[in-house]
Amino acid sequence: MPFIYLPRRNSLPCFQPSLSPRSQQSYLPREYRFENEVGNLTIIRIISEKKIRSKLWSHCKRAKSSAHAIFDEEPFTKNTVKEYAQVPGPRPLPFLGNTWRFIPLVGNYKISEIHEISKNLYQKYGEIVKIEKLLGRADMVFLYDPAEIEKVFRSEDALPFRPSMPSLDYYKHVLRKDFFAGIGGVIATHGEKWHKFRSKVQQSMLQPKTAKMYISPISETADEFVERIAMIRDASNTVPDDFLNEIHKWSLESIAKIALDIKLGCLKDPLPETQELIDSINTFFKSVVILELKVPFWKVFNTPTWQAFIQSLDSIIRISSKHTEAALDRLKSHPDKEREPSLLERVLAQNQDDPRIATILALDMFLVGIDTTTGAIASILYQLSQNQDAQERLSEEANSVLKNGPLTSASFEEFTFLKACIKETLRLRPVVLGNGRSLTKDTEICGYNIPKGTQIVFQHYMISNSDKFFDDAAKFKPERWLQKNNHYHPFATLPFGFGKRMCLGRRFADLEMQTLIAKIVAKYRVEYNDGKLEYKVQPMFMPCGPLKFTFIDRNRH
Numbered sequence: 129m130p131f132i133y134l135p136r137r138n139s140l141p142c143f144q145p146s147l148s149p150r151s152q153q154s155y156l157p158r159e160y161r162f163e164n165e166v167g168n169l170t171i172i173r174i175i176s177e178k179k180i181r182s183k184l185w186s187h188c189k190r191a192k193s194s195a196h197a198i199f200d201e202e203p204f205t206k207n208t209v210k211e212y213a214q215v216p217g218p219r220p221l222p223f224l225g226n227t228w229r230f231i232p233l234v235g236n237y238k239i240s241e242i243h244e245i246s247k248n249l250y251q252k253y254g255e256i257v258k259i260e261k262l263l264g265r266a267d268m269v270f271l272y273d274p275a276e277i278e279k280v281f282r283s284e285d286a287l288p289f290r291p292s293m294p295s296l297d298y299y300k301h302v303l304r305k306d307f308f309a310g311i312g313g314v315i316a317t318h319g320e321k322w323h324k325f326r327s328k329v330q331q332s333m334l335q336p337k338t339a340k341m342y343i344s345p346i347s348e349t350a351d352e353f354v355e356r357i358a359m360i361r362d363a364s365n366t367v368p369d370d371f372l373n374e375i376h377k378w379s380l381e382s383i384a385k386i387a388l389d390i391k392l393g394c395l396k397d398p399l400p401e402t403q404e405l406i407d408s409i410n411t412f413f414k415s416v417v418i419l420e421l422k423v424p425f426w427k428v429f430n431t432p433t434w435q436a437f438i439q440s441l442d443s444i445i446r447i448s449s450k451h452t453e454a455a456l457d458r459l460k461s462h463p464d465k466e467r468e469p470s471l472l473e474r475v476l477a478q479n480q481d482d483p484r485i486a487t488i489l490a491l492d493m494f495l496v497g498i499d500t501t502t503g504a505i506a507s508i509l510y511q512l513s514q515n516q517d518a519q520e521r522l523s524e525e526a527n528s529v530l531k532n533g534p535l536t537s538a539s540f541e542e543f544t545f546l547k548a549c550i551k552e553t554l555r556l557r558p559v560v561l562g563n564g565r566s567l568t569k570d571t572e573i574c575g576y577n578i579p580k581g582t583q584i585v586f587q588h589y590m591i592s593n594s595d596k597f598f599d600d601a602a603k604f605k606p607e608r609w610l611q612k613n614n615h616y617h618p619f620a621t622l623p624f625g626f627g628k629r630m631c632l633g634r635r636f637a638d639l640e641m642q643t644l645i646a647k648i649v650a651k652y653r654v655e656y657n658d659g660k661l662e663y664k665v666q667p668m669f670m671p672c673g674p675l676k677f678t679f680i681d682r683n684r685h
């Protein structure tokens with residue numbers, strides 16, 4: 129791609145001279161990328177197609193700034209790209225590579241504390257760190273620079289590869305290949321198979337109007353949860369230690385409505401198969417942590433954890449199939465043309481010949497749409513409990529919206545402070561600690577040539593908690609998101625990922641989280657007086673230890 133050299137800082141009308149060069153990036157049109165400053169020149173990389181050249185020239189003419197030249201290559205960095213071998217990182221041992229560091233009692237790298245390891249590596253080596261020679265898996269490169277993360281995302285090709293869950297990959301593509309028959313869903317599926325499936329469901333899932341159809345069922349579930357808090361809290365208004373499990377049930381109930389059009393009754397009046405589904409999903413989460421984050425004995429032995437994992441997935445599929453088939457029968461026998469079809473009905477209608485698509489989508493939603501929102505809700509409640517002023521302001525906003533009657537899509541437009549609180553929590557405690565990509569081609573990152581196949585791990589948690597990228601980074605300051613034109617790098621916090629593999633459930637997650645938090649803070653003042661809440665990677669970044677929240681009635685009249 130071509131580069132352009134411009135006089136420093138004032139080169140483009142969109143440049144903000146008061147900002148540091150790197151922050152300028154957020155003001156540049158997306159076709160340009162801030163590359164470097166050399167002497168008194170600003171170097172902009174043009175990352176889009178040819179017509180952009182002329183567009184850039186006309187920008188410069190209008191701004192009366194003289195572009196020095198347009199080059200097809202960047203002469204200053206030509207031949208200065210460093211070798212992969214030069215990327216800094218912990219030194220591997222002969223034979224054992226760096227794997228020994230992850231072996232319990234031998235090494236000091238614990239996956240559940242990878243956020244702490246990441247911090248130490250950054251302090252020792254800087255913005256790019258290589259962990260190489262890992263037995264049976266690709267090298268990992270940790271990346272701590274939002275501009276470089278943006279570069280990796282923007283140079284993605286049509287089939288981005290997000291490394292995830294080899295155990296699930298094996299289950300879908302080898303063990304139960306007869307059921308999946310080449311349709312792997314989107315989780316732990318890659319290449320053409322992933323693309324084919326995502327294209328079938330993406331439009332329905334990401335259209336704002338689809339999420340709006342679930343406002344009423346999601347509100348009903350949130351109301352049940354708010355009632356349940358009153359039932360389970362003790363005389364001092366404190367909920368049981370395993371409150372995370374209660375949030376989990378709310379989340380499962382919400383996803384079951386979206387994925388299968390059913391009311392499971394996790395919070396009250398359960399269906400006969402509800403307990404089996406709850407148990408299967410719990411078993412899946414418990415076993416996947418062991419299979420993915422510990423030594424992978426399952427690859428060699430039929431371990432009890434592996435058996436439990438398979439059984440849990442088989443049950444989720446069996447129960448989901450029963451409900452997708454029932455929905456298909458309903459659709460065929462009494463099609464209701466008056467109302468908008470649900471997500472499930474749309475997916476079934478588009479794939480009438482193969483209802484498995486709806487079942488596999490439901491499975492994927494259960495696998496990634498429960499722990500994520502559960503962790504986020506726990507973190508939001510915790511941040512609000514530690515920031516009572518923000519909670520008061522939020523409670524007033526929630527009340528003024530909720531007093532107008534049942535939630536509608538217009539209500540969500542008014543939740544400005546609520547959205548800022550959620551965004552700020554996900555900045556401080558992103559649920560997905562380090563999203564990643566396996567490079568599908570050799571890529572220059574931080575001045576090094578990183579080979580195809582390397583697993584890049586974006587260190588979002590470290591970046592979004594760093595004073596380098598956020599003022600008062602450790603503080604919960606939702607107001608920062610209410611300022612127009614804030615100067616934060618757009619890739620410095622990216623809780624739902626980016627690009628073609630971005631979170632498919634984002635609209636549902638927003639709807640669920642906003643509805644529940646609004647209803648909780650309208651009714652209760654939330655407190656947490658049990659010290660600092662600790663977190664662990666399991667594999668989502670979740671609070672660990674008892675969630676001793678206190679919910680005190682606000683008693684508004």
Ligand code: HEM
Nearest residue numbers: 314497500501504560623624625626629630631632633637
């Ligand atoms: C707070 C809640 C959530 C967070 C923070 C979150 C975050 C993420 C992230 C970081 C990714 C990876 C994106 C990338 O690779 O660029 C992802 C993928 C995905 N998420 Fe979510 N998610 C949440 C809730 C949900 C929910 C509720 C659903 C389902 C209804 C869902 C469905 C998915 C799916 C299916 C993918 C895989 C997309 C693909 O690979 O094509 N997520 N999510």
